[in-house]
Amino acid sequence: MSAFVEHPNLSPRSMQARAYQLIAVDQVLSKSTLLILPTAAGKTAVACMAIAQRLKEKSGWVLFIAPTVALVNQHMKNSSIAFKDNLNWNILCISGKDTVETRQSLWGTSRVIFATPQVVRNDVNNGRLSLKDCCMLVVDEAHHCVGSHAMRESARLYLSQADNCLVMGATASPSSRIEKIQEICNNLEIENIHLRTREDRMIINYLSELEINEVKVDVPNKLRELAEPFIIWQKQIVDRERRLGTYVYPGEIGMSGLANAMDRSSRAIKMGDSRAYSSVSNIATAMRLNHLINHLLCQGITAAGEFLDRMQEESKKKKSSKEFLEDYRVRNLIIELSNSEEYHSKISAIRRIVIERLRNDEDSKIIIFSTFRDTVKALEAALSEFEHIKPIQFIGQSSKSGSIGLSPRKQIDRLEKFKSGEFNVLIATSVGEEGLDIPSADLAIFYEPVASEIRMIQRRGRTGRKKQGDVAVLIARETMDERALLSSRKKEEYMYKSVRRVARRFPSSISNLRNISDFSVIINGNKQNIREYVNHEKDKFRTELSIVDNSLDIQVGEENRKLPPQKFRPDGQTGLEQF
Template structure:
């Protein structure tokens, strides 16, 4: 092993070679997230991968740093700024700082400056372009999760304050998101903290009136705003900007849609910015969202855009197919036979449509037909209603046993017992069925045998052994499964596991209060625990620290929920996603339904965006961004000039990369049948994290395919 002096000699050799090649290295934008976020130290390499002596010199530098400073962190290669283009020849200190902690080094990283923005905010071209669109007129902003929709909201707030707007409202669907928004605004906006106030149902009405009068920025849940407007406690005439976070909720009679409706009718000069990563999966649902918000402009930012590509963190998506064990199959057989008899009787009577796969939707349709028969005093309707009640419970029991495991199925029957004691007659009939009684007797002493539980434990254990300082996020549809996973995973050495669930009560089990939810997120954020097991309440919007691995205990059928779940990882660094799918179960159908719905959503968005005539929306302000400036290497320039340069620079880099890729293809023998090389060569640690498609074999884009549809 060389002494430290020997490593410095290697450093001198490496630096001399690098200086000879400095002209060939292109400036590259950082792949990391915003500069304010704390991240672990990483080692970096520049964008253009050199060959020969320069490659050796780079490796020498990396090894020198690791040996000299006695660092145990493994080397991770990602894109970063090229320090040589912006620093004097021979000055190696900037290189050291970038390599050891790129998030703390701003001198070579362009930052955004505005009279109402705090210093040190990264200047990202795609966020500036989105800000320009949102400032011009009321806009529905669709941007991939993890790319900083909130940063665009900050820019709009800064512009509103600079324009003299007296009051701004930000709505978020949960109290956790409300508190998070306030914390981030105070970190990013130059404003007196006393005039940035939260406004939720936990405040008494009398106090809410006082908060409203004193605040310039009100961050609220939509239900409270709607109720107080309707009661006359507050008025929206002076509100100059309404920001709707997680805007996909604004449909039908949801409070979010009603707040937008009341704002549009009362405000003197309404300006609305609605942000979401997932507006819907069909043209009808997206049109309903747009109509309820009363916005004409849809701005879509896609992962594949030139402006976004340098910031896209890769995601490894793995769909893990699970074969049910023999014990589970043996337990399922008599239950499925009973369900077949019941459904066959309903089909023969005409209440249930002929189908190979029974779904909750088909059961609901059968219940409606039985209700109609009862209303006509048809005696067959009463018998059908009883059968449908049992089928609904049996269907749920089978799904739990197939997709969740033995313990979740057992917990379901225990809750049915509680309902029986409360006098639920239909539950009594179901529990007295001989096949259900036999099942309960058989599983009383059985241990969990579903393979999903063992796979989750294995994945978590292996990941924490390799990456003890990283976080893991696990999603399940069911609270029972959450409780069981927390119990199992806490037995893993080094794993600190806890739950994150909703507020509502399930049977005799209480949910989590708002304060408990916020405290739990803070613990996860601060590293007090490294594995968080969550239900759907953890899917949306919350600034969960970037988890390096996300596990779906089961796929989800909703395109919106799939995007929200996937967005909990790969925000700052690459990560992996594992989706557990039990073969020959509901999981398989849900997996394909979710993927198809998301693809359809992307296609619909692209088509709708193109169908909106230019000039069909009212322009409130020219998007010249006069007050926004870019500070880069002690020089200052207008934001629009920076945006134009970024578009040209990134477009040229993309064009050159495509040429290089095509040349490589031409040189490869056709007999080898090679795969088309990726446009951006990445190291192993940086490959394919969650574009959040659900199938690694058939990857799919999280936000829109195709060309840039925003610049026309």
């Protein structure tokens, strides 16, 4: 059964009818809402329908912001298809690649503008843009609306200037921390949270299956030998701090324990303990060692080399970095790395996975995620050796550590080449994790697990968007990889609990579908009232309650009814203070 949404501002048959999306649209139009849906569940579709109705009811224009140029461009293309051509809305995409003069001439000429938050913030602050007549703000990847991020600043400016505010924040991964979710809501002046998970009965049939495989590899002995001097060095520092009572965490040395020790030392300094200055210096060294050890064991020599290159840059400004690099163990490592090529087991594992995938399906498209650019470069070189593998890098705009970034235009161009099949393996840093819709990508490979639940969810969301997808997570045995994977899982499990806790702080919001009365649904050529369609879908997935209680009667024996004397409580006693 084919069902499509009909609306005066939407192109015919451009929007598939999904009841859970229509309920979300009704909520978004009623008050400022944080929409939390799984990746590929159609947050952009909800935004398009909400925009269509908002611009039917209100004068003015809508601003849609997203964190990257590639994502902004993608949203504009998808939305342009959704809206009718004869509306004269002049839909635009504005970003930093446009000159100041061009941007100033474009603002005010469109009813729907897609933009990066940096240009919105800068142009408002410099008087080139007024948000007074903006009747709706859509914030994609709303989990960025914290701290001093440009997303948060743009939202603040909108809320302070607009005459008729309505905000829709959208994300698949808000956070597992209640305080961060609350901060997002505060910064966007959210009045309602609309949440659905992958397990929701109304949504589950629309999502493709996603199979996640853990690929465990052994760290080469050579890398363990390279890391050993630094493991001993770090242990010596931590043992000393344990004796002083600064490092108090039991078990393996980790960043959380080191961060706690740094806090304790800083507090001791404020209390006048001059001995704590030495602890602060030692713990800072242990933190650098922790990063270096994990780079060697979990990433390989290219990432470790990149880390030391950054240290070289820091050493020009920081005395502690300079002293660290002058240690004979670090100098020996730098010499060793400069004479070596990447040989981490993860490289060969990725080769094997990619070759096998393309052998079984020559039209397959694969995305590989890695945290570090040097690893991306090493992976591209390793895969380019095979004729049928056509890899391409996808990295951020900034140029650092001798690596030249990609301009927004080049990023978009590379994505288009990957989608068209000119390249079949996209090797990306974190810039490729968020929001990008690549329907044909059917395998995502994580070079490393990340402890952040937000990044893990976003990475997974790049595959299995229109058909079944697979995810392969590479894990180096007996390293931080194992702890990072466990950490992200626990945080993801807790994330929805945290969202629900924050949601309970808002007044309950019941969807009566009043805000979407201008919508209808076309089913096999026949028009159906939107309320009837949604209610029918809700009834179809409603959980049936049993009329008869079939639970077993619990027989309580005479011996279970008797309480021992120590359980007795005098009449009127309600607390220990009355004992």
